[in-house]
Amino acid sequence: MRSTGIRGALRRLFRHGTAPSPRSGRPVALVYRGPASIPGCSEAVAALLEASRWGFDVRYTGPHEELPLSAETLAGAAVYAQPGGGDLDHGYRHLRRHRGLLRDYVAGGGRYLGFCLGGYLAGATPGFALLPGDTDQYIATPGATVDSEEDTLVDVRWRGRDRTVFFQDGPCFLLDPGSTASVLATYPNGAVAALVTPYGAGRVAVVGPHPEATDDWFIDAGLPVRRAQDLGLDLVDAAMAEP
Numbered sequence: 698m699r700s701t702g703i704r705g706a707l708r709r710l711f712r713h714g715t716a717p718s719p720r721s722g723r724p725v726a727l728v729y730r731g732p733a734s735i736p737g738c739s740e741a742v743a744a745l746l747e748a749s750r751w752g753f754d755v756r757y758t759g760p761h762e763e764l765p766l767s768a769e770t771l772a773g774a775a776v777y778a779q780p781g782g783g784d785l786d787h788g789y790r791h792l793r794r795h796r797g798l799l800r801d802y803v804a805g806g807g808r809y810l811g812f813c814l815g816g817y818l819a820g821a822t823p824g825f826a827l828l829p830g831d832t833d834q835y836i837a838t839p840g841a842t843v844d845s846e847e848d849t850l851v852d853v854r855w856r857g858r859d860r861t862v863f864f865q866d867g868p869c870f871l872l873d874p875g876s877t878a879s880v881l882a883t884y885p886n887g888a889v890a891a892l893v894t895p896y897g898a899g900r901v902a903v904v905g906p907h908p909e910a911t912d913d914w915f916i917d918a919g920l921p922v923r924r925a926q927d928l929g930l931d932l933v934d935a936a937m938a939e940p
Contacts, residue, residue: 804897
């Protein structure tokens with residue numbers, strides 16, 4: 698959740714009310730940008746998707762973008778990404794009317810990527826209810842290694858490797874017994890920090906910390922730079938894998 702970050706918007710070429718058509722056969726990746734995000738967060742997620750091996754044609758969607766967040770827009774997308782961006786209640790107030798269409802999109806075979814607030818929003822109280830369980834603040838869990846909502850670093854164990862990632866009051870994920878979700882990363886106290894799970898014919902991949910964080914996020918917060926974009930790319934790959 699940042700107020701600064703990568704500058705400059707991608708060019709959008711399609712009018713309101715039209716589904717995005719892939720350029721040169723490239724799959725379309727939609728990134729939300731609007732009042733349920735903070736400047737810099739959407740752009741960092743867009744840059745991560747552009748750097749992935751999937752050759753995405755990355756577009757922004759939101760109330761002030763050329764592509765509105767609608768069922769028609771989603772119908773042309775291979776993946777929808779919800780970035781970080783502030784308070785959960787505030788974010789959900791702006792997005793709750795899209796709950797049904799996002800659930801239908803993923804259930805029909807779409808992919809949902811959630812980073813920090815986008816991870817919270819994948820939960821149910823409140824949220825889109827895309828997870829086999831719910832979310833909670835990591836800082837509120839027993840034995841949490843972070844106790845502040847301020848920008849900081851957090852240690853995670855990602856696919857058996859210890860890493861340090863940018864963190865700002867991100868979620869942990871609470872899984873129902875017998876869940877088919879695959880845990881990608883845990884916090885030091887064992888709470889789930891990242892996972893991928895099927896939802897209908899689609900997939901949902903969420904992360905509590907910010908592996909997409911660019912160097913300026915750390916510098917602005919007075920933190921040592923700990924690049925973790927490779928973890929973000931792994932999350933994208935997990936989302937795009939066949940269910």
